[in-house]
Amino acid sequence: MSTIASIDPELVISHKFRETIFYYTESDVAQYALGVGACGNDRDDEGELGYVYHQNGQQFIKVLPTFGAIFVYRNRDKFSDISGLKFDPNLLLHGQQYMELYKPLPSRCCIVNKQVVAGLHDKGKATILEIETTSYDKVSGEALCMNRNTIFLRGVGGFSKPGQLFSYTNYPRDQVSPIIIPKCEPSSICEDVTQKSQALLYRLSGDYNPIHSDPKISSIAGFDRPILHGLCTYGFAVRAIIKYFCLGDISSVKTIFGRFLLHVFPGETLITEMWLVGSRVIFQTKVKERDQAVLSGYVCLHRSINSSL
Ligand SMILES: C/C=C/C(=O)SCCNC(=O)CCNC(=O)[C@H](O)C(C)(C)COP(=O)(O)OP(=O)(O)OC[C@H]1O[C@@H](n2cnc3c(N)ncnc32)[C@H](O)[C@@H]1OP(=O)(O)O
Numbered sequence: 001m002s003t004i005a006s007i008d009p010e011l012v013i014s015h016k017f018r019e020t021i022f023y024y025t026e027s028d029v030a031q032y033a034l035g036v037g038a039c040g041n042d043r044d045d046e047g048e049l050g051y052v053y054h055q056n057g058q059q060f061i062k063v064l065p066t067f068g069a070i071f072v073y074r075n076r077d078k079f080s081d082i083s084g085l086k087f088d089p090n091l092l093l094h095g096q097q098y099m100e101l102y103k104p105l106p107s108r109c110c111i112v113n114k115q116v117v118a119g120l121h122d123k124g125k126a127t128i129l130e131i132e133t134t135s136y137d138k139v140s141g142e143a144l145c146m147n148r149n150t151i152f153l154r155g156v157g158g159f160s161k162p163g164q165l166f167s168y169t170n171y172p173r174d175q176v177s178p179i180i181i182p183k184c185e186p187s188s189i190c191e192d193v194t195q196k197s198q199a200l201l202y203r204l205s206g207d208y209n210p211i212h213s214d215p216k217i218s219s220i221a222g223f224d225r226p227i228l229h230g231l232c233t234y235g236f237a238v239r240a241i242i243k244y245f246c247l248g249d250i251s252s253v254k255t256i257f258g259r260f261l262l263h264v265f266p267g268e269t270l271i272t273e274m275w276l277v278g279s280r281v282i283f284q285t286k287v288k289e290r291d292q293a294v295l296s297g298y299v300c301l302h303r304s305i306n307s308s309l
Pocket residue numbers: 092093094095096123128150152209211227228229230231259260261262263264
């Protein structure tokens with residue numbers, strides 16, 4: 001079924017979303033951690049067991065900060081529900097993900113999500129849509145995290161007035177910093193082999209887009225076979241940073257940014273190179289088999305660690 005793509009920018013940016021309330025438990029947390037490769041390497045499983053298992057009789061399991069990124073999948077309103085936005089969902093790609101962590105995520109919680117349109121940009125051949133979701137602990141009312149999802153809508157664009165390219169952002173520009181990959185050797189490098197079934201496991205955390213599981217849909221989207229979720233690669237990369245720079249301390253992470261540069265096929269090997277610069281870890285993830293960068297970004301930590309740069 002083809003969709004006639006069109007955008008009414010004023011309608012899109014004034015769209016009001018419904019609030020979402022949902023509940024998660026330790027079992028969701030553990031499933032997510034397995035989906036982003038926790039305990040996948042024989043050599044260091046022990047350090048990551050706490051993400052998937054109540055260790056030493058503890059009541060809580062550790063929650064990876066990127067678990068908060070999947071809260072967005074639970075939203076009642078989907079992109080296709082946004083007024084003034086008609087696009088082919090098969091052509092949608094995840095472009096960027098920015099997260100702010102305000103508290104360590106509890107291992108079970110009732111969450112309230114509030115969403116707004118944070119940006120809309122006409123790129124001519126494509127449209128970039130940014131949705132900001134803030135997630136609150138329903139009982140305490142405290143904000144736990146904020147996600148800004150940047151969605152790259154291929155095949156829909158050119159809706160601006162002549163000579164005036166439409167670009168709307170409702171957050172401070174200083175939140176956007178370009179990623180400059182240092183020229184020196186990385187401070188650390190992590191290699192992870194993803195499983196051929198990685199996307200099928202990861203999707204159980206809530207992102208059921210068929211581009212990741214159905215060969216017919218991935219072919220319409222322009223790929224030889226289903227591709228890995230961008231947030232799965234993101235989860236692998238940030239897990240590596242927590243292992244190498246935070247010694248497993250999940251509360252160290254303040255903000256995370258990543259731009260998806262190229263798709264990943266399940267079964268490929270991810271090499272994450274990391275550079276420590278003050279309290280920021282800049283990273284770049286490459287696919288070993290194709291020697292191509294697929295994700296770059298940074299993680300800001302709450303404390304400064306002795307930097308090599
Ligand atoms: C439902 C699916 C969920 C998923 O998880 S999908 C899997 C994860 N995502 C991916 O695999 C996507 C990987 N990235 C790509 O394939 C490419 O990357 C894009 C197709 C997204 C863009 O490539 P190109 O069409 O060649 O874009 P350009 O001509 O280089 O740039 C056009 C404008 O778009 C901006 N842009 C480019 N890439 C991104 C991005 N990833 N996120 C946000 N914006 C992007 C640029 O800056 C520029 O804008 P300016 O003309 O103003 O300079």
